[in-house]
Amino acid sequence: MTALTDLTVAQIRDGFRKGDFSARNVAEAFNANVAAAGALNAFIVETPELALAAADQADKDRAAGTLRPLSGVPIGMKDLFCTEGVQTSAASHMLEGFKPTYESFVSRKLWNAGAGMLGKLNLDEFAMGSSNETSYFGKVVSPWRRSDGDDAPLAPGGSSGGSSAAIAARLCPAATGTDTGGSIRQPAAFTGITGIKPTYGRCSRWGIIAFASSLDQAGAMAHDVRDCAIMLENMAGFDPRDATSLEQPVPQWEAGLSSNLKGKRVGVPSDYRVDGLDADVIRVWDEGIAWLKDAGAEIVEITLPHSKYALPAYYIIAPAEASSNLARYDGVRYGLRDLPDGANLQDMYAATRAAGFGPEVKRRIIMGTYVLSAGFYDAYYTQAQKVRTLISRDFARAFEQCDVILAPTTPSATFALGENSSDPLAMYLNDVFAVPASLAGLPAMSVPGGISKDGLPLGLQIIGPAFGEQAVLNAGLAIEERAGFTARPEKWW
Amino acid sequence: MSVDLTTVKKIAGLARIAVSEAEAEAMVPELNGILQWVEQLGEVNVTGVEPMTAVIPNKLRLREDIVNDGNMRDRVLANAPQAEHGFFAVPKVIE
Numbered sequence: 001m002t003a004l005t006d007l008t009v010a011q012i013r014d015g016f017r018k019g020d021f022s023a024r025n026v027a028e029a030f031n032a033n034v035a036a037a038g039a040l041n042a043f044i045v046e047t048p049e050l051a052l053a054a055a056d057q058a059d060k061d062r063a064a065g066t067l068r069p070l071s072g073v074p075i076g077m078k079d080l081f082c083t084e085g086v087q088t089s090a091a092s093h094m095l096e097g098f099k100p101t102y103e104s105f106v107s108r109k110l111w112n113a114g115a116g117m118l119g120k121l122n123l124d125e126f127a128m129g130s131s132n133e134t135s136y137f138g139k140v141v142s143p144w145r146r147s148d149g150d151d152a153p154l155a156p157g158g159s160s161g162g163s164s165a166a167i168a169a170r171l172c173p174a175a176t177g178t179d180t181g182g183s184i185r186q187p188a189a190f191t192g193i194t195g196i197k198p199t200y201g202r203c204s205r206w207g208i209i210a211f212a213s214s215l216d217q218a219g220a221m222a223h224d225v226r227d228c229a230i231m232l233e234n235m236a237g238f239d240p241r242d243a244t245s246l247e248q249p250v251p252q253w254e255a256g257l258s259s260n261l262k263g264k265r266v267g268v269p270s271d272y273r274v275d276g277l278d279a280d281v282i283r284v285w286d287e288g289i290a291w292l293k294d295a296g297a298e299i300v301e302i303t304l305p306h307s308k309y310a311l312p313a314y315y316i317i318a319p320a321e322a323s324s325n326l327a328r329y330d331g332v333r334y335g336l337r338d339l340p341d342g343a344n345l346q347d348m349y350a351a352t353r354a355a356g357f358g359p360e361v362k363r364r365i366i367m368g369t370y371v372l373s374a375g376f377y378d379a380y381y382t383q384a385q386k387v388r389t390l391i392s393r394d395f396a397r398a399f400e401q402c403d404v405i406l407a408p409t410t411p412s413a414t415f416a417l418g419e420n421s422s423d424p425l426a427m428y429l430n431d432v433f434a435v436p437a438s439l440a441g442l443p444a445m446s447v448p449g450g451i452s453k454d455g456l457p458l459g460l461q462i463i464g465p466a467f468g469e470q471a472v473l474n475a476g477l478a479i480e481e482r483a484g485f486t487a488r489p490e491k492w493w
Numbered sequence: 494m495s496v497d498l499t500t501v502k503k504i505a506g507l508a509r510i511a512v513s514e515a516e517a518e519a520m521v522p523e524l525n526g527i528l529q530w531v532e533q534l535g536e537v538n539v540t541g542v543e544p545m546t547a548v549i550p551n552k553l554r555l556r557e558d559i560v561n562d563g564n565m566r567d568r569v570l571a572n573a574p575q576a577e578h579g580f581f582a583v584p585k586v587i588e
Contacts (some may be wrong), residue, residue, distance in 0.1 A: 201549050313531075315531055330509070345583050353509055
């Protein structure tokens with residue numbers, strides 16, 4: 001029999017319903033894997049007791065015939081979602097020990113659907129990073145290793161690196177993630193798993209620690225497309241407490257899954273085929289095109305002419321919003337306070353923020369403060385927001401010719417921890433293919449496409465028009481069925 | 494545009510982040526590297542283009558002007574580094 005921890009969300013849900021195993025069996029199996037995976041550092045807080053409590057409730061509900069959509073399924077929660085009574089740190093020293101007195105909309109919805117929490121997953125500090133190296137609670141190590149015998153610890157991607165590592169290592173069957181500029185898709189691609197960021201506004205931001213509010217969007221990470229659909233259905237929904245929450249019913253994405261793409265058009269953006277693009281990435285992309293053709297889709301070449309400006313625009317807009325959002329950490333209401341002897345209020349703010357934030361967060365706050373400062377606002381921020389409009393228009397024009405867009409998720413496979421950490425710009429370039437969809441608020445997902453010559457996973461990205469999650473999921477499913485991606489990391493931890 | 498040491502210190506001050514001389518010096522080339530890179534946005538023709546305000550067209554909702562929460566002082570103060578007499582306490586601001 002397959003180990004319980006190798007099952008997908010759908011398999012756990014269905015097997016539990018049929019009576020193949022109890023929810024407690026499942027929770028205990030995942031708790032054991034979590035407890036034995038300290039070397040990965042995927043969790044900041046482990047909550048085996050919460051997973052067991054939810055499992056016992058699920059077992060009772062099964063006996064009583066009151067099952068819910070995720071009864072019996074334990075999941076991991078990115079430590080950016082406020083969880084009542086459980087430390088929520090955003091991987092920052094600033095919020096070490098912070099125990100929210102309320103629950104985020106998304107996590108509440110998942111618990112109400114019957115899911116249990118295995119723990120809070122590590123991430124880049126305040127979700128700012130692409131390798132999970134900026135966490136105050138230590139780097140997450142990818143369960144993957146290169147196939148050539150090189151044991152260098154690799155990055156699980158970021159910022160949702162705890163989520164990606166934990167799923168790839170079978171510490172949880174699914175997890176939440178958040179995407180501001182690729183933080184779900186890039187780590188999913190780096191670890192051979194699947195991740196979807198829905199249309200901006202599908203998931204309420206209420207209770208998610210803010211980074212850049214016009215970009216932040218929660219999404220799902222799991223082994224396959226079906227699990228992403230199941231998770232997302234139980235995360236999305238209208239919430240009056242988030243001013244940008246979409247007042248729309250949540251579609252039944254799982255029931256709508258179909259990999260028959262007859263009559264669908266798939267756009268391939270020539271602008272993403274940049275000079276010097278990694279040969280493995282090009283190969284997997286070409287295979288993806290062939291798979292979608294095989295599924296019945298027509299392939300059309302499209303252009304997204306402002307793509308090359310997406311990343312620089314992002315690195316103005318996101319730091320600008322971060323500098324405003326993170327102004328709240330002042331040592332007064334919650335989190336760290338550093339009060340040097342004889343300090344006045346202003347000194348306390350500056351000392352607290354110096355002690356509480358790590359270098360990348362400080363860099364972005366200072367960058368954001370600069371681009372918003374008097375005399376520079378129009379040159380930087382307004383210009384970037386105009387470029388954002390143009391990027392959005394590029395997509396709108398492209399979607400007149402196609403139903404979804406196929407592109408690589410990242411420009412390369414993952415890299416060794418420490419390899420890019422001394423050069424912020426080199427790190428930022430990881431998100432070059434992911435950021436445009438974030439700036440335009442579009443649904444986008446990464447599915448495993450193949451393996452690099454070093455034996456590391458590569459992802460394929462599908463981008464859809466606003467509200468087009470179903471088309472994205474269906475194209476993802478068509479790729480999944482044809483890619484036959486079964487590679488998984490060999491256990492060394 | 495580029496920043497010098499004085500500007501970095503001034504911006505850090507505006508951001509209320511205490512930086513040492515060495516930290517500020519290290520930030521000068523880092524920030525200039527990023528600024529030089531983002532300057533390529535200047536080459537984009539944005540004539541007649543409105544800056545993005547809402548990424549997904551969405552009408553801001555209004556709600557009834559009624560109190561719908563409150564009475565949670567202790568929960569609000571629960572994570573305060575220093576709470577006294579039902580208030581957030583800070584160092585003295587008036588001599």
